[in-house]
Each structure stands twice: as C-alpha cells, then as structure tokens.
Ligand code: AMP
C-alpha cells in the first residue's frame with residue numbers, strides 16, 4: 001500500500017474492524033444499498049479493507065475517487081491494487097456497460113451478471129421477449145421502434161395501458177396512460193422528445209395489471225438459486241402512495257401477505273424458468289436476480305426484472321441474513337451456490353428513507369446532519385446522499401440516509417425505526433410516516 005493510501009486507510013477505516021488476513025474488496029456504487037452490502041460484508045472474517053467506487057463519506061471505506069460508470073478506470077484500479085481480490089458491482093449502469101465482463105477478461109473476480117445476462121434489466125423489450133418465448137407469466141404486450149406504428153396500436157388498445165421506455169431510465173421510464181390522448185403524449189415524450197434519451201428508441205406497450213407488488217430477490221450462480229425473504233418497496237414520495245415516483249422511500253421484509261403457497265407457485269412458474277431460460281440464451285445469470293412481481297386475481301406476473309440488489313429493499317433484507325454474505329457471493333462466482341446452506345432470521349425488518357425536502361425535484365444540499373450519535377445500538381443507519389462537511393456529515397443528495405430496525409413483529413420494528421428517526425435532524429428533512437403500515 002502506498003503512503004498516501006495508508007493515510008487514507010487510517011482516516012476512513014477503523015482498523016480494529018478489519019481482518020488483517022481478509023481479502024480487500026471493492027464496491028461499485030455509492031448509495032444506501034451499497035452501504036448495506038458493505039455493512040454485511042464487514043461481518044465476514046474473510047473480508048479485509050473495503051474500497052468504494054465511489055462509495056460515500058458515511059460508509060467508512062477507502063475512497064478510490066472513481067465513479068461507478070468509469071468502468072475502464074475501475075478495471076485499471078483493480079489491476080494496480082492486487083490486494084483487491086473481489087469487486088462487487090451493485091448498480092445497473094456499470095452492469096449494463098459490461099464491467100463484470102471486463103474484469104473477468106483480465107482475470108479479476110467480481111459479483112454481478114455479465115452484460116448479456118443483465119440485458120434482462122437494461123432492455124425491457126428483451127425481457128418481455130424472453131418471458132414470451134419461455135412461457136413466463138407477464139402482462140400482454142407489444143414493442144415498437146416506430147412512433148406511428150405505436151400510435152396505431154394505441155388507437156384500438158384497451159385502457160388503462162402502460163408505456164415503458166426500453167432502456168435504463170432511473171426507474172422513471174414507465175408511464176400509465178388512461179386514454180389515447182395520454183398515450184400519444186407519452187409516446188411523443190419518449191420516442192420523439194427523447195425524455196429518457198436513447199432508452200426511448202424502442203417502447204414496450206403493455207396491459208395494465210391490477211393487484212399488489214412484491215419484490216423477490218434471489219442469489220443465483222446460473223444453475224442453483226437461493227431465495228431471499230420477500231420485500232415491499234414504497235416508490236411514491238408521499239404518504240398513502242401519493243405524489244411523484246422516487247428511487248424508493250422505504251421498504252419492509254418479509255411481505256407476509258404473499259403466502260408460502262404463492263411463493264411455491266412463483267418459484268415453479270417464474271424463478272426456475274427464468275434461470276433456465278438464461279442458460280438456454282447462452283447468458284447464464286450469475287448475481288442477484290430480482291423479480292418485480294404483481295400479484296393479480298389471475299396469478300403472479302412479472303412486472304420487471306432487475307439484474308441486481310434493489311434499493312431500498314436491500315437495506316431491509318440483508319440485516320435478516322444470518323450467513324456470511326462474502327461466502328455467498330464467492331459461491332455465486334464459483335458456481336457452487338447449491339452447496340451452501342443459507343440462513344435467514346425470522347424477524348420483521350423495516351427501513352425508512354430520510355430525504356431532502358423537495359426530492360425527487362429540486363432540493364437544498366450541504367445541510368449538517370445532527371443526532372447520529374443518539375441512535376440506538378441495534379438500529380442501523382445506511383448512508384446515501386452524504387459528504388464530509390466541516391463538523392461532520394452534510395447532505396449531498398435527494399435520498400440522504402435510511403434508518404433500519406427489526407423486531408419480533410412489524411409494530412415493534414416500526415416503533416423502533418420511527419422513534420430513532422426523531423433523533424436525527426437536518427434542514428428540510430422529509431420522510432414518509434406510513435412505511436410498513438399497510439402490510
Ligand atoms: P417497472 O420499472 O417495469 O417495474 O415499472 C415501475 C412501476 O410501474 C412498477 O413498480 C409498477 O408500480 C408500475 N407498473 C409497471 N408495469 C405495470 C403494469 N403492467 N401494470 C401496472 N403497473 C405497472
């Protein structure tokens with residue numbers, strides 16, 4: 001390690017926590033999800049120092065100063081630091097850019113799917129096509145690259161319907177349309193106005209599904225899989241699921257409404273067929289495969305696939321993991337997941353996001369965060385939009401941090417979370433008061 005790195009290590013890492021013999025690990029990404037992954041990896045005796053590309057100031061990691069989409073620089077950094085034995089790629093963008101492929105091509109171990117397997121997330125048209133070809137239940141749909149043909153289809157379609165940009169659009173590329181004129185506006189915005197850039201070169205138009213949503217995250221090595229406890233995200237900004245869509249304002253796990261019986265049929269009809277479909281596609285999926293499900297009167301259907309851990313679901317789910325996350329990740333890389341016995345807690349887990357007032361539109365930054373030292377020892381704070389200020393952490397993004405707690409039942413877990421949230425303050429702090437109130 002260079003002297004400069006040692007200095008950084010001394011500043012950012014509590015050396016007592018670090019296992020001297022452990023592997024150094026690089027995490028790509030810098031939000032609450034990544035912080036939860038790091039927190040869990042730190043519990044492994046096999047993990048040494050943790051580096052972040054870019055990470056954030058609340059994570060207690062060694063910053064590399066490299067952004068999550070600077071994939072060539074990330075590969076060079078790993079090449080220049082042979083102490084880094086493993087790279088965890090958490091966000092969708094670097095996966096879609098092929099970071100895992102580039103690392104593998106140089107002989108470096110990494111967690112996450114290849115670009116070809118991650119296509120299940122970065123092209124909704126491809127995902128729908130896979131579902132159709134392999135008989136995986138999903139909403140009826142059609143895809144278009146020409147706006148006039150899309151408009152023709154909308155003339156005679158049944159409403160409401162859902163129009164989706166094909167590519168990655170920060171979770172915002174989905175528009176629900178109640179009639180033809182709304183559909184035309186959406187098509188103009190996406191295909192001509194390029195509201196979501198090149199992501200809108202193709203659109204998926206699909207049937208609107210009624211029901212409730214469940215997130216089912218799985219680890220898979222391309223052959224075997226392990227289910228994580230189900231979870232539920234809260235995407236809208238305001239209480240009662242009102243207001244604009246956000247990156248997620250909180251989550252809970254498990255989703256008890258989703259019965260063991262439903263889970264069993266979902267595994268048979270959706271999870272297993274998807275994993276075997278990707279083998280047949282010549283792109284076995286290794287990493288976290290996230291099934292965004294809608295539970296309808298007509299059975300469980302896939303709304304979307306994500307090729308990664310969800311945010312903020314991960315901040316509720318990973319605290320329930322009793323086993324060693326680093327061991328699981330390595331088994332995914334090595335194709336030996338089937339040999340592991342992964343254990344989960346039976347507790348109920350909730351996390352609530354503290355955001356900058358105004359998010360997801362404009363908001364103030366640079367506000368000092370107070371009261372972090374008052375938080376109970378068994379309650380976790382995962383940081384996202386924060387940076388170092390003169391006297392400690394200050395806000396630097398829309399979603400600033402999330403507070404997570406677990407307990408025997410949801411009522412106690414909710415009380416713990418909301419009691420502790422009251423201890424944390426910053427200017428214009430905003431959070432939803434109803435996370436986990438409708439289970
Ligand atoms: P997606 O990115 O495809 O998961 O869509 C984002 C959100 O839009 C989902 O979490 C749902 O709330 C909603 N959504 C997407 N597709 C549909 C659909 N076919 N019917 C009803 N709601 C949908």
Ligand code: GLY
Nearest residue numbers: 233248310311312
């Ligand atoms: N929570 C939804 C997502 O991570 O895309």
